Amino acid sequence: MTDTNNTLLSVTDIHKSFGKLKALNGVDMEVEAGSITGLIGPNGSGKTTLFNVVTGFYKKDRGHGKILFQGTQIDGMDPSQIADEGIQRTFQISQATRKMTVMENLLLASKQQPGESIFNSFFRPRLLINTEQDQLRKAHEILETIQLEDLMDEFAGNLSGGQKKLLALGRMLMADPELMMLDEPTAGVNPTLTNDLLEIIQKLRQDTGKTYFLIEHSMKVISSLCDYVYVLDFGENLTAGTPEEVQSDEKVLEAYLTGQTS
Amino acid sequence: MQVIFNSLIRAAELGLLAVGLTMVYDLLKFANFSHTTFATIGAYLALLLSSNAGLSVYLGAIIAIPVVGLLGVLLDKVVFKRLRGSSPVILMITSFGVSLALRNVIRAIWGSDIRSFDIPLYRGINILGGMITPIQIGIIVIAIVVMIIFHILLHNTRLGKSMRATSDNVSLAQASGIETEKVIQVVWFIGTAFAALAGILMGLDTQVQPRMGFDIIIPVFSATILGGLGNPYGAMLGALALGFAENIGITWFNIPTGYKPAIAFGILILILLVRPSGIMGKKGL
Amino acid sequence: MGIVNYLAHIGIMIGIYGILSLTLNFQYGFTGLVNFGHVAFFALGAYGSTLLVMSGGTHFLVGLIGAFIIGGIFGLIISLPTGNLKEDYWAIATLAAAEIVRLFFVNEGWIYGGPYVAGPFGIRGIPSPWSNVIPTDVYIFFYLGLVAIFLLITYLFLNFLSNTPFGRVLKAIREGDDLPKALGKNVFSFKARSMGISGAFAGLAGGLFAHYVSFISPYNFQAIETFIVWAMVVVGGIGNNRGAIAGAAIVQLFYSSTRFLKDYVPIDSKTLASVRMIAIGLLIVLVMLFWQEGLIKEKKSEYKNKLKRVSHD
Numbered sequence: 001m002t003d004t005n006n007t008l009l010s011v012t013d014i015h016k017s018f019g020k021l022k023a024l025n026g027v028d029m030e031v032e033a034g035s036i037t038g039l040i041g042p043n044g045s046g047k048t049t050l051f052n053v054v055t056g057f058y059k060k061d062r063g064h065g066k067i068l069f070q071g072t073q074i075d076g077m078d079p080s081q082i083a084d085e086g087i088q089r090t091f092q093i094s095q096a097t098r099k100m101t102v103m104e105n106l107l108l109a110s111k112q113q114p115g116e117s118i119f120n121s122f123f124r125p126r127l128l129i130n131t132e133q134d135q136l137r138k139a140h141e142i143l144e145t146i147q148l149e150d151l152m153d154e155f156a157g158n159l160s161g162g163q164k165k166l167l168a169l170g171r172m173l174m175a176d177p178e179l180m181m182l183d184e185p186t187a188g189v190n191p192t193l194t195n196d197l198l199e200i201i202q203k204l205r206q207d208t209g210k211t212y213f214l215i216e217h218s219m220k221v222i223s224s225l226c227d228y229v230y231v232l233d234f235g236e237n238l239t240a241g242t243p244e245e246v247q248s249d250e251k252v253l254e255a256y257l258t259g260q261t262s
Numbered sequence: 263m264q265v266i267f268n269s270l271i272r273a274a275e276l277g278l279l280a281v282g283l284t285m286v287y288d289l290l291k292f293a294n295f296s297h298t299t300f301a302t303i304g305a306y307l308a309l310l311l312s313s314n315a316g317l318s319v320y321l322g323a324i325i326a327i328p329v330v331g332l333l334g335v336l337l338d339k340v341v342f343k344r345l346r347g348s349s350p351v352i353l354m355i356t357s358f359g360v361s362l363a364l365r366n367v368i369r370a371i372w373g374s375d376i377r378s379f380d381i382p383l384y385r386g387i388n389i390l391g392g393m394i395t396p397i398q399i400g401i402i403v404i405a406i407v408v409m410i411i412f413h414i415l416l417h418n419t420r421l422g423k424s425m426r427a428t429s430d431n432v433s434l435a436q437a438s439g440i441e442t443e444k445v446i447q448v449v450w451f452i453g454t455a456f457a458a459l460a461g462i463l464m465g466l467d468t469q470v471q472p473r474m475g476f477d478i479i480i481p482v483f484s485a486t487i488l489g490g491l492g493n494p495y496g497a498m499l500g501a502l503a504l505g506f507a508e509n510i511g512i513t514w515f516n517i518p519t520g521y522k523p524a525i526a527f528g529i530l531i532l533i534l535l536v537r538p539s540g541i542m543g544k545k546g547l
Numbered sequence: 548m549g550i551v552n553y554l555a556h557i558g559i560m561i562g563i564y565g566i567l568s569l570t571l572n573f574q575y576g577f578t579g580l581v582n583f584g585h586v587a588f589f590a591l592g593a594y595g596s597t598l599l600v601m602s603g604g605t606h607f608l609v610g611l612i613g614a615f616i617i618g619g620i621f622g623l624i625i626s627l628p629t630g631n632l633k634e635d636y637w638a639i640a641t642l643a644a645a646e647i648v649r650l651f652f653v654n655e656g657w658i659y660g661g662p663y664v665a666g667p668f669g670i671r672g673i674p675s676p677w678s679n680v681i682p683t684d685v686y687i688f689f690y691l692g693l694v695a696i697f698l699l700i701t702y703l704f705l706n707f708l709s710n711t712p713f714g715r716v717l718k719a720i721r722e723g724d725d726l727p728k729a730l731g732k733n734v735f736s737f738k739a740r741s742m743g744i745s746g747a748f749a750g751l752a753g754g755l756f757a758h759y760v761s762f763i764s765p766y767n768f769q770a771i772e773t774f775i776v777w778a779m780v781v782v783g784g785i786g787n788n789r790g791a792i793a794g795a796a797i798v799q800l801f802y803s804s805t806r807f808l809k810d811y812v813p814i815d816s817k818t819l820a821s822v823r824m825i826a827i828g829l830l831i832v833l834v835m836l837f838w839q840e841g842l843i844k845e846k847k848s849e850y851k852n853k854l855k856r857v858s859h860d
Contacts (some may be wrong), residue, residue, distance in 0.1 A: 055729065083731030095726040097719050099786070103850040108715050109730050115712030116732070118740060128711065136850065153849045175730060293635045344836055350635045351581050352835055355777065358583070359831025362774050362824055370821035476770070480646060483639050524650050527643035534640050535628055 008033040008179055008211050009054070009087075013065030014075075016046075016053055016235075023049040025235040026064070031179070036205060036212040038222045038243070041232035042256050047215045048092055050232070051183055055089045056082040070178070084111075086178035088171075090185065092215075094164035098157030102148055105156050105167055106139040107132075109174035139174060145200060146170045162189035166197070173204070182214040186221050198224055219247060231255070263392035265509045271398050271467065273505030274405030278460035279478065280485040280497035281412065282453030288429045288492035289449050290342070292353035296361035297457055298482055302475035304330045304458025305465035306368055309377060319379050319466070327458045334454025335447050361475070369472040376471045401463045408459065409498060412452075416494070425449060429492070481508075481526035488533050504529060555687045557803050559759060562694035565795040566701045566752035568779040569788060570745035573705050576786035576845075577714065578741040579721030580629065581638040584645030585776055587625075588618045588746045590768035592753025594652060597673050597763060607676035611754045618750020619743045621648075626742035630735045645770060653765045669764025673757050694755055698792070701748045706788045708744070710848070717741055721786075771824070775802075778827050781834045784841030793842055798827065 009031040016024040024046045031037045039047050052058040054067055056079035067075040074082050097105060113135075114120045115128045143149045146166045151159065156167060165185055172180050185201075186194045198221065201212060216222050222229055223243040231238040231246055233255040239246065246252055283297045304326055311322030341360060345353055386393035416422040428435040428445045436442050464474060485504045489496025504526060511525045567589060574580045592614035600610040625644055629637055653667050681689050708714050716737050719727045724734050757763050775798065783794020805823050834841065 057725070057728075079725075079728040080731050080733050083729055088731075089729055091725070091729070095723065095729075097722045097726065099722065099845065100715075100718055101848060101850070104715060104718075104848055107712070108719055108727075111731055113712045116716055116737075118708065118713055118744070121708065121711045121713060132712075153847065155847070171730065293639060341832060341836065351638075352839070354581065354635055354638060355781070356832055356835040358774060358777065359828045359835065361828070362771075363828030363832065366821040366824035366828065370818050370825065373817065480639075480643050484643075487636070487639070518654065521650060521654060524647050527647050530643045531628075531640050531647075534632055534636055 006033050007031070008070060009213065010068045011050070011054065011065075012067070014050070014053060014067065015061040015064045016049055016058060017061055023235050024053065024060075027232065027235070027237055029230050029237070029240075031211060031213050032228070033178075033211050034205070034209045035227045036201070036214070036225050038226035038229040039213065039215045039232065040217070040219075040222060040229060040246070040252075041238070044234075045232040045255075046235040047232055048183055049235075051089060051181055051215065054082075055079055055087060055181065083175075083177070087181060088175050088177040088179070089181040090165070090168040090172065090183050092183045092187070094161070094168050096156040096159060096164045096167060098155060100156055101153050102143070102156055102159070102167060102170075103136075103139060103152045106142060106170055106174045107135050109171035110135050110138070111175055135174075142170050142173045145173070147196065162193050165189055166193070169197070169200070177210075179211045179213060182212065184215055184217060186216065186218055194218075194221070201225060219243075223247070263390045265392075265506075265513050267389075267392045267394045267398070269502075269505040269509045270402050271394075271505075272508060273502045274402050275460050275464050275467070276478075276481055276485045276504060277498045277501035278405055278408065278456045278463070279482045280489070280501045281409070281494045282456040283482055284486045284489070284492055284494055284497040285425075285429075285449050285453045287486070288494075289425075289446060290346075290353070292350040292357070293483070293491075295354060295357040295479065296337070296364060297357075297453070298475040298479045299361045299364045300330055300334060300454045300457040300475070301461030301464065301478070302365065302368055302472060303333065303461070305461035305470045305474065306372060307458070308462045309379060309465065309470055312379065323459075323462045326462065327455050328451075330458035331451040331455035334450040334457075337454075338446065338450045365472055365475060372472065374472055376469045378469050379466055397466050401467060404459070404463065408456070412494070421445075421448065477523070480523065480530060484526045484530035484533070487530060552687055555691045557799065558691050559687070559694050560803070561792075561796050561799045562691070562698045563752050563756050563759075564776065564779060564799055565698050565792045566755075567749055567776045568783065568791040568795040569698075569701050569705055570749040570752075571776050572780045572783075572785065572788065572791040573709075573745040574741060575780065576791070577709055577721060578717045578738060579634070580626075580738060580742065581634050582625075582641045582742075583638045583770075583773055584625070584641035584643075584648075585749060586768050586770060586772040587641075587645035587648040588621060588749035589753040589756065589772060590645075590648055590652060590765075591617045591621055592750030593757035593763050593768070594670075594753075595750065596754030597670055597757045600674060600758075601670070601672075607674070607758060610758070611751060614750040614754030615747045616750075618753070619747030621750070622742035622744070622746020623739055625746075626735075626739040629738045629742075642770065642773075645773065649765050649768050649770075652768070667765060669762055669766070671762040673761045673763065675758050675761060690759055694759075697751060697755060701751070702788060702792065705745070705748070709788070713737070713740075774831070775827060778831050778834075781831055782841055784843040784845065785839075786845040787841070787843045790841055790843035797842075798830075801826070 007030045011027060011029040014024055014027045015022070027046070027050060039050070041047055049058065053060050053075070056074070056077050060067070060075050066073055069085055069087060072085060074085060100108070114124065114131055121128060143152060146169060148163065148166055148170065151163065156164070159167060165188070169185065186197060189197065202225065204210060205212065214225070226243050228240065229243055229246045230240045231252050238255055239249055239251055241249070279298055279301060283294060286294050286297065307326040307330060308319065308322040311317045311325055312319045317325070337360065341356060342353065345356060386395050416425065424435070424440045424445050425448070427438065427440055428442050432442055461474065481504060485500035486497050487500070488503055489498065489500030507529060508522060508525045512522060567585065570588070571582065571585050574582050595617040596610035596614040599605045599613040600607060625641055628640060632640065655666065675686070675690070677689070678686060709717070716727055716732050720734055720737055727734050779794035779798045780791055781794070782797055783792070784790030802823060805819060
C-alpha cells in the first residue's frame, strides 16, 4: 500500500477503550480507492469496534490518531455526517425495520431527498412526486439485482437472515456511497446466495469502481473478493497483505487457533 | 440544624422508595411507574388495620408491609411476567396503567379525604436548635437500620449474591444454576415492601391520602436517577442529596414553597441533560 | 341539557381529544418518542390562547395561532434532550417538564389579574368566539363544527406528512436511531420537527378547549390527562391516524356514558370518578398485555401498483 494518492480511507493510530477494556490499541489501516479490502481476525479482535469508530458510532479515544476520508478528517463527526461524506455501512446483525416493507427500506436509503423537508412537502409537491418516481425506478432495478423483487411489499421483519443481508446491501446501493463497509455480509447466508452476493459485489466493483471494506470470517470469501487484507488480533494490527500471503502466514493461523475459534 | 433534620427525614422516605425502584430497574430494565403506588397501598392497609381492626399502628405496619410485598410479587406474576422481553417502553406504559388503576382503587374505597394515623401528637424535641419529634427520629433510624440490613443481605448472604449475579448478567446467572425467576420475585417483594414501609412512615410523619404515591414519584425518580439507575447505594446517595437540595433550596435560596416539587423535577431534568448515568451509575456507551 | 346538546358536547370533547390523540400518536406511533408530558401542550395552548384573547385583546383566531405557536415551541424545547437520552429517561423528563409547566400556572397568578383570579383559582370568563353573533341555542353545534374542522385539518396534515419521505424517516427512527443515522439522516432534526409539529397542533387543541369551557385552571391539566390520551392512542391502534381518532371516541364515550351509571347503580359520583379511572388504567394494561396492535392496524405502504404506473413511462 504505497500509492497514497489513491487512499480513500486512512486510519492512523486509533485507540478505543471501554473503561478498563482496551478494544483498539493503535490500529493503522489504509483502504485504496476502487479496492476490495478485507478485515479479518479472531472473535473479539476489535473488527466491528473499528468499523464503529470509523463510522462515528463510537468516538475514538482522545489524544491519539485520526481518520481521514478523501482528505477530510472524519473522526469526531456524527454517524449521519460521516454517512453524508460518502461512507455507508452494514451492521453485523442486520438492521431490518420490522414494520417497514422492503421497498420502503430502499426508498429510505436514498440521499438528498427533498421530501424530507416539510416545507418541500407542501410547497413543492411536483418535485416530490418526480423524485419519488425516480427513486422507485432505481429501487426496482436494485431489487432485481439483489433478487428481492418478489418481496417488495413484504415487511422487512419477515425476511430470513440471509435476505436481510441482501436488503442491507440493497440499501447501500440506493445510497450510492463512495466507500461501502460491510460487516460480515455472508454470515448466516446460504452458499448459493453467498455466491450471488459475491458476484454482485464483484460486478459492481467492475462497473462502478466503488470501494469496499469488509469484515469477514470466511477465508473463501476473502480469497475470492479481496485485493488486500488486514488482520487484527487483540485490537492491534497483526499483519496485512494479499489473501494468499495472509492465509499462509503462521502468525495468523496461531491467532485463530489460540483465540476463540472463528 | 432544622434543615438537616428535615433533609434527613425526606431522604429517609425517598431512600426507601428509591432503592426499591432501582432494584427493579436493574433487574427488569424498566422504570416502574407503579412503584410508589405501593407506598400508598401500604399506608392505607396499615391504616385499615390500625383504625378499623383495632390493632396498634405498629402491629398494623408489621402486617401490612409483607402483605404489600406479596402484592408486588402478585403484580409481577399477573402482569409484568407476561411482558418479559418486551421493550422498556411497553413495560413503562403498562406500569403507568397499573398505577392509575391501583391508585383509584384506593380512592374508590377510601375517598380522597386526608386521613391520619391514630397516634398521639408528639411534641417536638429541641436538639441542637432544630425541632424533631420522636416519630421523625424513628423514621430516620428505621430507614438507616433497614438500609444496613439490606446491605448485609446483598453482600453476606447467598440470596444477595444471586441478586447481584442476576442483575449483572441474566443468562450467565441462569447458567450457574441460579433460579432467576425466584430472584425476580424476591426483588419485587423487597422493593415493594420497602415502598410500603416508606408509605407508612410518610403517613406517620404527615398524612395519608390517595395522591401520596403519585406526588412523590418524580422526587423518587430524581433521587434514583441522580444516584445512577440500577445502583441501590447510588439511590441512597441520591435520596440524601435530593432531601438536602429541597430543604436548602427552600430555606437558603428562598425558592417559594409552591415550587418545592419543582426542585426535584428541575434536578431530574438537569441530571438527565448533564450526566444521565448519575453519580454512581455505569457510564453509557 | 337536552340529549342532542349532550351529544354535541361529547362530539366536541371527542374532537378536542382526537387532536390530542392524533398528535401523541404522531410522536409515539410514528416516531417512537415516548412523551409522558403531553398535557403540557394542552395547558400551554389553553393558557396561551386565553391570555392572548383576554389580556391582549386579540381575536379568537389569533389566540389559536398563538396556541399553535406556543405548542410548537415547547415541542422543540423538549425535543432537545432526545439526542442523548434513552427513551425511558426522556419519558420521565417529559413527565417532570409537564409538571413544572403546571406548577408555573399554579403559582404565577400575576399572568392574569392577580393572585385571586388566576393561579390555582384559574381564569374564568374566557370568551367564546362569535358568541354574540350566533344564537345561544345553536352555538354548541357551531362549536362542534369548528372543532370538527380543526380535527380534519390536523388529521389531513399529519396523515399527509406520514406518507411523505419525511414520515418514512420517522418510521425508521421509531425502530432505532442507528439505521437512520447510518443512512445519513440527521435523526435529531427529524425528532425535533416531529415534536414541534405535533406539539403545535396539541396546543391548538388546548386553545379550542379553553374557549369552549370558558374556565380553565391548573386542575384541568394534571398528569392524568396524559394518561387518558395514552389510553386513546393505545386502544385505537398505534401508528394509525384513524385509530387515534377512533380511540379518542371510544375512551371519551366510555367516560361520558359511565356518568349515567349512577342513575342505575347505587354509587356516588366521586366513587364513580375513581371507578372510571380504574377502568382506564385497566384498559391500558389489558391492551398492552393482549392487544398491542389496538383496534386498527397500521396501514402497509404498498408499491407494486405504483411501480406499474411508473415503468410504463
